[in-house]
Ligand SMILES: NC(=O)C1=CN([C@@H]2O[C@H](COP(=O)(O)OP(=O)(O)OC[C@H]3O[C@@H](n4cnc5c(N)ncnc54)[C@H](O)[C@@H]3O)[C@@H](O)[C@H]2O)C=CC1
């Protein structure tokens with residue numbers, strides 16, 4: 001199969017779909033890989049590294065979109081990219097379609113077969129291709145939130161861990177999945193007073209066992225979510241209903257009840273965010289203030305630590321990329337229902353129920369797409 005990797009073009013996005021290590025594995029299986037020149041610059045991998053791994057370097061993204069049978073990326077295709085996708089081509093990347101009507105319409109119009117990293121599943125009910133980036137974004141959340149808490153950045157002027165004689169900041173994490181667990185771990189490590197809210201009691205039990213008395217857990221009723229958010233110095237939004245738009249848990253009229261200078265890090269922004277006032281921002285301009293509350297809503301947080309992120313992502317995607325290349329998407333998905341769960345769009349139809357529901361498309365059942 002001819003596999004193409006364009007350079008990412010989203011704001012400050014330096015990750016790349018395939019590392020040279022992955023290229024070597026894929027070419028060893030007899031496939032051809034074409035990489036846009038400079039695609040690996042942001043992770044410290046040169047064109048020469050890719051050539052040594054067996055890839056061919058191509059001058060422009062348009063040549064890659066025109067010829068590749070499978071396009072492997074990191075971020076959802078931007079307009080100029082999805083306009084170049086075509087019928088019969090396979091796209092393997094993050095998509096986050098439910099909150100993104102334009103991209104969904106673009107993919108549907110293109111005829112492409114699109115498999116989204118974030119809805120591929122595993123046998124334990126996890127999301128193995130989202131998890132590595134959730135680990136990164138979760139660990140980054142207290143870091144970026146700590147910076148936003150500084151006075152010059154609009155924050156309350158608080159140190160997360162406090163100092164002897166002065167209490168630490170209160171960090172509330174809504175959603176105790178992969179992002180939430182990693183955010184709690186780093187926030188607690190920085191000395192903050194951390195509470196995690198979730199609606200899954202088994203998850204709260206696991207977190208209680210994992211962290212012991214270093215953090216508090218709370219069942220996420222409307223009442224308790226509200227009360228903890230009003231008391232917080234920093235809130236991390238980390239909920240997910242797979243494939244669906246994030247539920248709005250804190251509304252516009254509640255914001256003024258939060259402490260002035262408190263900080264929201266809405267990691268769930270790639271699925272639309274769990275605060276009504278969240279709107280996606282970029283690494284170039286990551287924060288804005290509403291009602292004296294600083295909002296950090298960067299939808300591609302792991303792009304900031306592109307090297308760590310790309311290697312972590314490739315560790316998880318490589319077996320699936322190989323299966324798709326070796327078998328073709330249909331056979332690979334017929335053989336592996338967890339990979340099939342990643343299919344979001346095929347030949348002009350939406351194949352993922354939560355995306356169809358969110359955006360008003362007729363849903364093409366998976367078994368029809370795979371027959
Ligand atoms: N902004 C960025 O750069 C990145 C964003 N993300 C996003 O972060 C979000 C979280 O991802 P993961 O932690 O991997 O998901 P996950 O599935 O591991 O965890 C989500 C948790 O939210 C809980 N939850 C669902 N509804 C809830 C509610 N109403 N109240 C409280 N808890 C609730 C679930 O029980 C689950 O434990 C996703 O939207 C993901 O796409 C992930 C990586 C990077």
Ligand SMILES: CC(=O)C(=O)O
Nearest residue numbers: 133270299300301302
């Ligand atoms: C998951 C995601 O949105 C990211 O890694 O950018």
Ligand SMILES: [Mg+2]
Nearest residue numbers: 285286287288
């Ligand atoms: Mg700003």
